[in-house]
Amino acid sequence: MWVELHYTDRVGRLRAVRVAPLSADALVARVDGSSIGMAPVEKSDLLLIADGSTLRPIPWLDRCWRAISDIYVAQNVRHPLDPRYTAQRVEEYFGSLGLRPLVGVEVEFFVFKAIKMLYRVPAVVAYKLEFVDRSFGRGLDSNYHVVEGVLGGYLDEVALTLRNYFGVDVRSYHHEVASSQVELSLGAKGPRAISDDIQTVKYVAKYVASARGLKATFMPKPVYGENGSGMHVHVSLWRGSTNLFYDPSDDYGISQVARYFIGGLLSHSRALAAVVAPTVNSYKRLVPGYEAPVYATWGLANRSAMVRVPRVLAPSDARVEFRPPDPSSNPYLAIAAILLAGLDGVRKSVDPGESLERSSYELPRIPRERTLPRSLGEALDELASDSDFLKPVFTKDLLEAYVEVKLRELEEVSSVPTPTEFLKYHDV
Template sequence: MYGLPRELVSFQVTTSVDSIKWVEVHYTDLIGRLRMISTSFSDEIVVSVDGSSIGVERVESSDVLVFGDRETLVKLPWSSEWGRIIGNIHRDREGVHTLDSRSIAQRVEKYSLEEYGLRPVMGVELEFFLFKNISIECTPPLSLSCAIKPVDRTIKGVLTGYHAVNSDLDSYRYELAETLSRHFNINVKCHHHEVASSQLELVVEHDRPLRIADSVQTIKYVAKKVAEFKGVKASFAPKPLPGENGSGLHVHVSLWRGSENVFYDPSDAHGLSQIARYFIGGLLYHARALSALVAPSVNSYRRLIPGYEAPVYAFWGFGNRSTCVRVPFSTTTNSIRVEFRPPDPSANPYLALSAIIMAGLHGIRRSIDPGDPLDMCAYNVIRVPREKRLPSSLIEALEELEIDNEFLKPVFPRELVEKYIEVKRAEYIEVSQHPSPIELLVYS
């Protein structure tokens, strides 16, 4: 079992819930933060929550409910009497809350099937860092300092980290993948050391959007838990280390009609159908607005800069990692797909994955031509028009979403989009008002 910690080894895999006495009810707030309340186990898991403390209700009418989804119930491997269930936020027993993000992923699955006769299939590559320590000292308004100690170091400019052998991170990623597969029903397709120092990547096998979004939240939770057992820290910040690659949440998408992958066309030289090209067209057309949902932090835009395999322009290409949309080389008809590269782990996966699907479907509905694929490094393109440039800040992305959100309306309630922009704008203002250590160093 790859040297799992004693707490994990002692718990054997089982689907039985007979011994569960307590359950962690996990739910996700609007901006993607995982929240948890513990309760005694019963046939129906429903807990009352203060909606004003999670930003979905006013204090004078703040009671909301979280309903556990029984399909997500698992035993926690570090305690034989504890389970975990994922829930949706409800205003009452009659209906889901307008600001519940998990329900958006459920709606987008239904909308795709009912309106287009298509079933979206998604997969993700989730990148993150493992640090020996993250030390942050903040004593407002006088000082702010941050110290990060990577577990290992790569040699700048030599790219020694990518697929490194005998890395200090090996045992951790073995344990994490094993724990996710055996105890949380998450099919980890592969995992490896990434380009940057102390950076890992987990590739999750394709599934329906809701399952993938649940998996992203679960991986973040379990990754931090396993790191805790090993005395280290897992970080999902998009760009924690200057001068190194940041962490992305690359999203792979295909659309299916029954058992047919409609992104495949045997008559095309690359096997890519016109439907797939229209889907790409939708992603590129709405890329600036999508940024607010898929790269939703101030730190996100430290990652989206030239030179670090992160996109900066709304171009697409075959096997091109400098573009916004990449069409990976595929060996089978079933594996033909498109990859959307701007997302990062700070995104709310329920909103991000759903918005990606809605943008692509809008491209199909309007037959949006993506233009010719780019066969050069996107960073070397000159005189790129504004509409083809991804936002350079969170506030710019939010302004784009405020203008361009009509394509989301069949699935995203207006109240949710408006509240999201309001909360994220306040977050941007708060973070921007605090000077960073490097600013103090340079300008003092």
């Protein structure tokens, strides 16, 4: 028997090592922290200790199980940069206030026949996408909810594997608007558990695609001119068995607490972008016209708004949906940051303003402070000037380490010429 210990690095990449367990209670591995940016080479020994509650059989491997692990610097000493530890700490922090956040997500991603890349810097940089299907417009011409053979069968297998083997509460799944794009909706859980589920979705979706000769990607905007992939985060806040976001007397069914929470999300949205939309590619998704938010607005059932309030059919339904996040984010950090921004709004009674009843894309010129950043660099600058709301959970070292790795990534990606640049400028 083997156990595959999964853990998440600072930028959200899932990593794994297989071990032969000494016993059911001894699922431990030593790892080189310097190879994953988690420790200097002179102090690089780290421990992975499995969370036994996440132990599940891997259906495509014989006598092999999966367990999600926590990162330790020594026995009983958690690594301060472990993203999963951050999600645990935000859960504990809310608990100390007598609050219990529940978080559900919609994970969108693309599934291609192939992604072919020619990458030989400095000579050639090119890529080619082979679609499973093509969307030929919007509305009735889009691929939203189409019943399609290849991706339909693929999604069936992914959803059943997640539910039956990994305990992920898949509530629904369907084809999305764009070509070769799909979505899985996950039931609400605590911050750490839902983040575990998101990482498991990526793991299973990529494996099943590979086994079928396909390629799944969680890149936010792989296709120009089509909707990008978001990771919409649904939040409700509970005290005991009471949903604090519900108010039956309100026209929208939401309470003043929910409105203040929305105010916190909107007021910190520019800084949040650095965590929830953390790649250069993320900002190619966050443009007008593609069901992605651009302006700090909120509204009932309004998919052009930054915060959507779904229609409330029962007390447990009352929630807010934060739409800027995408699946390239580290879910443990992104969800923790979202919760802290909303909580800051509740504490400070931040008024979100009037709800938006029309498309935000039709609004006249909006002040800069009410728009999302246009680039990762701009988002990182905003985080540098607005991070106090994160301090109850995010340590100074964690924030500095996150910004450092993102600045390096920004410099690397921004310095490489793109195919579009060649098309526009090769003959100047």
